[in-house]
Amino acid sequence: DAKTTQPPSMDCAEGRAANLPCNHSTISGNEYVYWYRQIHSQGPQYIIHGLKNNETNEMASLIITEDRKSSTLILPHATLRDTAVYYCIVRTSGTYKYIFGTGTRLKVLA
């Protein structure tokens, strides 16, 4: 199974871009990269996903390297409400299983 590694914590100033990295060096060709976040005591919330092209939606942008071994989630203008644990997940091929790591705890500072 492909697994991901993320830094355990990051800080970001309010209003600045938050760039959260993720390594997934064993990813297979048909596996998607997903990002979720979890605010304290709530269920994970979907942010964005992609296969190999960069993606953007109203919440964030996802940049995937050409070799697909790593990706970066970008929150363009972080707010205090973006303080959460962010999970980078690779969808296991052949099943619909999500394998979660321990995520990155992002703290947005006023």
Add this chain to the structure above:
Amino acid sequence: DVKVTQSSRYLVKRTGEKVFLECVQDMDHENMFWYRQDPGLGLRLIYFSYDVKMKEKGDIPEGYSVSREKKERFSLILESASTNQTSMYLCASPPDRANTEAFFGQGTRLTVV
């Protein structure tokens, strides 16, 4: 706009009790999953189901069982609750296609005393 609902936000049970955690989804998905979440360990998969009456073990099934009698409902059962099963339990319903998102319930925080 509720998609995945877990029956309780907080539960306190005694050691040895049989505990039922219920999850309902309204998206007509075939897939439903149960995770537990513990500090420093992330989310770990307990059981999942691809269809009614079908179930498969995840990474940590010991001490748990599941029931999927109807498509929309997936129950997690602790046959004899123990204190090491104190945790946050999360139900998820991934879509049937590989390139759309999964929806999670709000979580059930279970304390076994």
